[in-house]
Amino acid sequence: MKKMLSIALLALCIPAFVFAAGSSEMASAEPSNEIEIFSWWTAGGEADGLDALIKVFEEKNPNLELINSTVAGGAGTNAKAVLATRMQGGDPPDSFQVHAGHELIDTWVVSDFMEPISFILEDNGWQDSYPQDVIDIVSYEGEVYSIPVNVHRSNVLWVNPKLFEKYGLEFPVTIADFFKVAKVFKANGVDALALGDTNTWPATQLLANVILAVAGPDKYLELWNGTCRWDDPSIVSALETYVMVLDYVNSDHAAITNMDAGGYVAEGKAAMNVMGDWIAGYYDSQNYVYKTDWDWVPFPGTNGEFIMLSDSFGLPKNAPNRDNVIKWLETCGSKDGQDAFNPIKGSIPSRTDCDTSKYSPYLQDAMADFATNRILPSVAHGAAISESWVTKVHDIVNEFTTLKNVDSAVKSFQATADKYAPMK
Amino acid sequence: MYCPKSEKRKSFLIILPIMIVLFIFIYGFIGWSIKVSFSAWDGIIRNNDFVGFANYKELFTFRRFPVDIWNTIFFTLLFMIVCITGGFILAYMIYSGMKAEGLFRTIYMFPLAVAFVISGVLWRWILAPETGINLLFRMMGFSAEFSWYVSTKHIGPFNIALISLVIAASWEYLGYTMAMFLAGLRAIPQQVIESAKIDGAGKLRTIFSIILPQIKPIVFSAMIVIGHVSLKIFDLAYAMTGKGPNFVTDFPGLYMFETTFRGNHYGEGAAISVFMLLLIAVIIVPYLVSTFKGEE
Numbered sequence: 001m002k003k004m005l006s007i008a009l010l011a012l013c014i015p016a017f018v019f020a021a022g023s024s025e026m027a028s029a030e031p032s033n034e035i036e037i038f039s040w041w042t043a044g045g046e047a048d049g050l051d052a053l054i055k056v057f058e059e060k061n062p063n064l065e066l067i068n069s070t071v072a073g074g075a076g077t078n079a080k081a082v083l084a085t086r087m088q089g090g091d092p093p094d095s096f097q098v099h100a101g102h103e104l105i106d107t108w109v110v111s112d113f114m115e116p117i118s119f120i121l122e123d124n125g126w127q128d129s130y131p132q133d134v135i136d137i138v139s140y141e142g143e144v145y146s147i148p149v150n151v152h153r154s155n156v157l158w159v160n161p162k163l164f165e166k167y168g169l170e171f172p173v174t175i176a177d178f179f180k181v182a183k184v185f186k187a188n189g190v191d192a193l194a195l196g197d198t199n200t201w202p203a204t205q206l207l208a209n210v211i212l213a214v215a216g217p218d219k220y221l222e223l224w225n226g227t228c229r230w231d232d233p234s235i236v237s238a239l240e241t242y243v244m245v246l247d248y249v250n251s252d253h254a255a256i257t258n259m260d261a262g263g264y265v266a267e268g269k270a271a272m273n274v275m276g277d278w279i280a281g282y283y284d285s286q287n288y289v290y291k292t293d294w295d296w297v298p299f300p301g302t303n304g305e306f307i308m309l310s311d312s313f314g315l316p317k318n319a320p321n322r323d324n325v326i327k328w329l330e331t332c333g334s335k336d337g338q339d340a341f342n343p344i345k346g347s348i349p350s351r352t353d354c355d356t357s358k359y360s361p362y363l364q365d366a367m368a369d370f371a372t373n374r375i376l377p378s379v380a381h382g383a384a385i386s387e388s389w390v391t392k393v394h395d396i397v398n399e400f401t402t403l404k405n406v407d408s409a410v411k412s413f414q415a416t417a418d419k420y421a422p423m424k
Numbered sequence: 425m426y427c428p429k430s431e432k433r434k435s436f437l438i439i440l441p442i443m444i445v446l447f448i449f450i451y452g453f454i455g456w457s458i459k460v461s462f463s464a465w466d467g468i469i470r471n472n473d474f475v476g477f478a479n480y481k482e483l484f485t486f487r488r489f490p491v492d493i494w495n496t497i498f499f500t501l502l503f504m505i506v507c508i509t510g511g512f513i514l515a516y517m518i519y520s521g522m523k524a525e526g527l528f529r530t531i532y533m534f535p536l537a538v539a540f541v542i543s544g545v546l547w548r549w550i551l552a553p554e555t556g557i558n559l560l561f562r563m564m565g566f567s568a569e570f571s572w573y574v575s576t577k578h579i580g581p582f583n584i585a586l587i588s589l590v591i592a593a594s595w596e597y598l599g600y601t602m603a604m605f606l607a608g609l610r611a612i613p614q615q616v617i618e619s620a621k622i623d624g625a626g627k628l629r630t631i632f633s634i635i636l637p638q639i640k641p642i643v644f645s646a647m648i649v650i651g652h653v654s655l656k657i658f659d660l661a662y663a664m665t666g667k668g669p670n671f672v673t674d675f676p677g678l679y680m681f682e683t684t685f686r687g688n689h690y691g692e693g694a695a696i697s698v699f700m701l702l703l704i705a706v707i708i709v710p711y712l713v714s715t716f717k718g719e720e
Binding site: 080081106113199251254395398399401 | 466467468469485486487488552576665666667668669670683685686688
């Protein structure tokens, strides 16, 4: 009886091993009529936008079956970990969402996981459909590596028009204006600037805006490619300005998220907020009225400049269904695809020839700026610098925001730049 | 103990599969992590170049890791003190004939069934400055505020904000230590306590001279359980406060996750996890040694 039992137990273990061996074979499947798209768009306007994009794809390719693999988690933090495991394990999805810029280039292109896709732009005659600055952001050594589906702007100051009217103030245009109005709000017991940096990156985003405003676009670009040092007088002055800005933020900033902080402005609890323009979609979804409950200006001192970030899709090497991926990327890059996705997601298209009438009033304004402004990559969202660098930057910003020690911040920032900047 | 040879072989065969799995997936990967922690692997592509203690040194060039260690020490101490004294008091109350014992036992044990992630979200709502009890107090007209939730105030290396995490974690584990103590209390022979009473010992005297010495092994195992929970803490802090401003509520587990899976600094991440292993070993190894001694 005992013998039987032990044999039965051993037998139970066998399927586990067989199964483990079998799954590795499944990874190298034959090309099929399937295509797997990997993203972190799981909720709200993002998920609806993705569905609209998928619909366009399915109409164009009725014989293909699209598998929508999503992993939930803000800004893709969980999805990226899953993706890294799959890529390193030789089981890439057919195509995956990735922030355009260094997040794509430094993590996946330099390490030779991606195939260049310049030919898609050439085959479709799209070389001039995207602004050159955007093409530069998704390129490495002259080759394009991903198709940007959307564009968000991160140097926007969101304002509450009612509060400005109440105290007879104008929306700030320069950094000096900002401090002028902030003083008035503070004197009247209103939080001038809402910040919700419980996840740190909103603070990094604010710092990047201040650096652009104080040091200017050329220094901004040089700082993030490693040719400008952090002890440069203009950068030190920017860090000092950031510390001054922190005098006007809400006291509970460390306990709330960026969405909470955005809400403070529309609710009239705070006068201003610096956030990417996905907050406009949030205001719309909460039925706050544009120009009445909320309005916007470019971050003071950055008029004529557009800090962009973008979600894009690329073609991994060894993608199981390469031909289908090319069709998917053609949908992502097409006018139809972008016009289906972006109005719902609350972002603007990366092309400059799209149908503006489909977009909300704010997005139309953003599209006008996108077509004429100087375009710069965002730091907090993987466009300007690599993930390796930005995680370190977040840590330093977290400490800097609390301790406000410019000297030690300069030293720490420079130490990480020495290690991770592309041109040190 | 006598054991025939054929039985020995059979029992060996039975545990063999689990031994293999254990050695590959636990000890094998611990070894692998140690190897990675000495390598230059920084990025998606593996780099096996040996760099000695460079990754460990890198950890101490920034403030974050030393702060994490201090946080772990203080959190562990406070969590242990609250759970063990609180658990004992609760168990003693039930033991000394509280009414509706079954109901209270269930109430105290219930939080243990809630995952740390969920209790983290709950306590965030309760303690955050703009919601929960603070809102309640304001509605009642008090101006006082529990602002230590993510306060950056600190006494020496002790961050005040840790208190909120200790409250949440203790809420979850008090019932567990209570159950352990209750089992221990019920195992004390009634005669011993009665004879103490006859000898004229008061309540406190009985607790300190009779009960506590009797349940010492249970205090010890409760410390081990609580200790290893707090050294590995990740989900509660991740859901409740995150790393906090100036890392007031940061722990090595959070740092390891961000370093490895967000920044792709695999070497550094492995160094953090090896450090965590050493921290846990400080608690577990003496326990194992004492258990083996006891068995001999």
